[in-house]
Amino acid sequence: MSIVTTIGLMSNILPWGFYGHKKINRQAVFSLPPSLFPFYKEHLNYITEHAVDPDKRRYIVSTEGPCHFIDLDQYENPFDSIPHSWNKAIAKFTEDSLRKHGIVPWHIYLTKLNLQKAFEEKNIEKIIKYSADIGHYIGDAHVPLHTTHNYNGQFTNQKGIHGLWESRLVELYSEDYNYFVGKASYISNMQNEIWKVLKESHVALDSVFKFEAQITAKNEFPKYSFEQRGATTVRVYSREFSLEYHRRLNKMVERRLTSSIRMTASVWFTAWVDAGQPDLSAILNHKPSKDFIKEMEALEKKHTQHQHMGRDCD
Numbered sequence: 558m559s560i561v562t563t564i565g566l567m568s569n570i571l572p573w574g575f576y577g578h579k580k581i582n583r584q585a586v587f588s589l590p591p592s593l594f595p596f597y598k599e600h601l602n603y604i605t606e607h608a609v610d611p612d613k614r615r616y617i618v619s620t621e622g623p624c625h626f627i628d629l630d631q632y633e634n635p636f637d638s639i640p641h642s643w644n645k646a647i648a649k650f651t652e653d654s655l656r657k658h659g660i661v662p663w664h665i666y667l668t669k670l671n672l673q674k675a676f677e678e679k680n681i682e683k684i685i686k687y688s689a690d691i692g693h694y695i696g697d698a699h700v701p702l703h704t705t706h707n708y709n710g711q712f713t714n715q716k717g718i719h720g721l722w723e724s725r726l727v728e729l730y731s732e733d734y735n736y737f738v739g740k741a742s743y744i745s746n747m748q749n750e751i752w753k754v755l756k757e758s759h760v761a762l763d764s765v766f767k768f769e770a771q772i773t774a775k776n777e778f779p780k781y782s783f784e785q786r787g788a789t790t791v792r793v794y795s796r797e798f799s800l801e802y803h804r805r806l807n808k809m810v811e812r813r814l815t816s817s818i819r820m821t822a823s824v825w826f827t828a829w830v831d832a833g834q835p836d837l838s839a840i841l842n843h844k845p846s847k848d849f850i851k852e853m854e855a856l857e858k859k860h861t862q863h864q865h866m867g868r869d870c871d
């Protein structure tokens with residue numbers, strides 16, 4: 558008996574899909590200047606594989622969920638009214654309310670400060686952990702559907718659009734993307750940069766929803782089809798539907814993915830510069846401690862257990 562599951566129709570539990578997040582972190586390493594490249598190259602595997610840890614933590618750590626999104630449409634004039642400073646934002650909206658609508662911009666900033674501190678301490682484990690984490694959150698901030706309450710089209714009869722945009726299209730077309738994003742550059746105002754990214758994501762939402770609705774209404778071809786994944790049959794957005802959506806978006810997904818790569822490299826570089834440009838050659842050829850590896854294995858184990866409980870598609 559074959560099991561039918563659905564790819565590209567799930568909610569926002571797999572932002573960028575695991576593939577997209579890993580691609581962002583991996584490619585970012587190759588945009589680094591010589592002062593950082595050897596260190597990151599040494600930990601390329603860790604930084605790539607652990608790009609998805611923040612999503613794994615969502616099932617285990619109750620405070621993790623809000624770190625991945627911000628429902629900007631829950632605010633009036635969000636770009637004028639929301640303070641960039643966490644303390645000012647709390648004073649204006651209360652922490653509960655901020656967390657309810659998502660805190661990705663402040664969490665990216667906090668992770669940057671943590672990464673900077675790790676560089677100051679030359680703490681290998683923290684550097685690679687926060688580097689992997691921040692690439693994930695930057696990737697999330699680039700996804701238009703991470704900036705709306707209607708993140709999966711659930712209020713507009715477009716349920717599944719989240720996976721269509723960030724998983725199905727990436728699955729079908731990411732091999733054709735141009736990953737040459739240039740070198741990392743110093744970001745002089747980190748908070749402004751984060752909010753600039755969120756604004757770009759948010760203004761793109763209109764097209765994200767509109768094109769899906771137009772293609773659905775046209776009804777030229779079946780919206781869904783079934784494909785084999787090993788022994789499993791999965792329901793997916795059909796290739797014709799996906800191609801039409803891809804065409805109308807006119808490289809939007811590629812632009813957001815490659816912008817994530819560029820910004821991730823630039824944030825790593827900026828954290829290192831702000832830490833006083835420590836010489837990383839002194840911490841080359843060191844393996845992470847046994848405790849650190851154990852901690853990572855424990856996360857993996859808990860995540861696997863959770864998947865086996867079948868809660869990945871809730």
Ligand SMILES: [Zn+2]
Pocket residue numbers: 572611612625693697
């Ligand atoms: Zn995420």
